[in-house]
Amino acid sequence: MNTPDPLVERLRAAGCVFAEDEAELLRDAASGDALEALVERRIAGEPLEPLLGWAGFAGLRVTVAPGVFVPRVRSELLVDAALDGLPDDAVAVELCCGVAAIAAAIAATRPDAQVWACDIDPDAVAVARSNLPPERVLEGDLYAPLPAELRGRVALLVANAPYVPSDEIAFMPSEARDHEHRVALDGGVGGLEVQARVAAGCREWLAPGGRVIIETSERQAPRTASLLVEQGLAVRVVRDEERDGTCVVGVAHPR
Incomplete structure (x- = not known):
């Protein structure tokens, strides 16, 4: 016994x-x-x-560190989608990066890629600089801190932008609700406010044929997809039942 x-x-x-x-x-x-x-x-x-x-x-x-968003298994779907067809020597950017887990996974698999990451939370940025070369992790709001020379050259934009509706945060598990910064969780009224801003700015930064990949929930996927359709992107929804992950992929064709 x-x-x-x-x-x-x-x-x-x-x-x-x-x-x-x-x-x-x-x-x-x-x-x-x-x-x-x-x-x-x-x-x-x-x-x-x-x-x-x-x-x-x-x-x-x-x-990772106390207070920052801990990457979820479901976000591994974004890594798979990002690596699928990523061109050689591609410029890849993770927005709302948190600890830059997605960017780190892309960089580890594709060392030829030029991988950048951005987040508005200084605590998250400090941790992300342990997971990527520090000079490739920028602090600021969405696209604002990106070097101007990347405009129109980005082959891949990937974002796990916060998408929990503000009034649903109270119902999240305590480990997220009480221990992760609200800025990493709160998607505003309806949950898509940050996603909408990611979508609205993407065409300026994407190269022809470039892709944007946004994590979302299965319930919100049609609305997330519509944000990219409005920008003229060809859009598809990708679902992974095993990891309970959902993302929307948009491809930018030349205007």
Whole structure:
């Protein structure tokens, strides 16, 4: 008969569904008093990944930190869509990048690509500069910080812009609602305010044949798609049931 693991039992009692896995990860991260401090914070409800300092994403360990948006498995769909047909030596930009997990995954797979990332949250930018070359991570609102010489040359724009309607944030899991900056979650009334601004500015930056990929929910996908149709892009919706991911892909043909 196996002796119960006290750490696993503590985590399970606190509601951690994958208590065995979490216990192993926490023990790998620390020992002694430092481990106990992490365990107490986890039991108090802090998300696991910021406690560890990293999150698994698309085969990478990307740096994360308290307060920033932790990349979700569903966003790996955007990496797959981005890499599908990405030209050689492409300019790729991740907007609303958070810790730049998508950009990092693209760069790791396609080192020939010139990958940039932008976010308005200075805390997220600071962390993202651990996941990409620091000079390629820019702080500012959407397209504003991008170098002017990229205008009209971008083969790929990818964005996990916040898309939770403001009045639905209260119903999100505590790990997001209480521990991630609201700017990374709040999509405004209806959830599509930031997406609409991404769509409105994309044609100025995309190269002919360039693509824009926006994460969305299955429910919101038709409305997200309409934002890109309004910009004259050829649009399709991509759905991944296994990862519960949805994105909209728009292709810019020459005007």
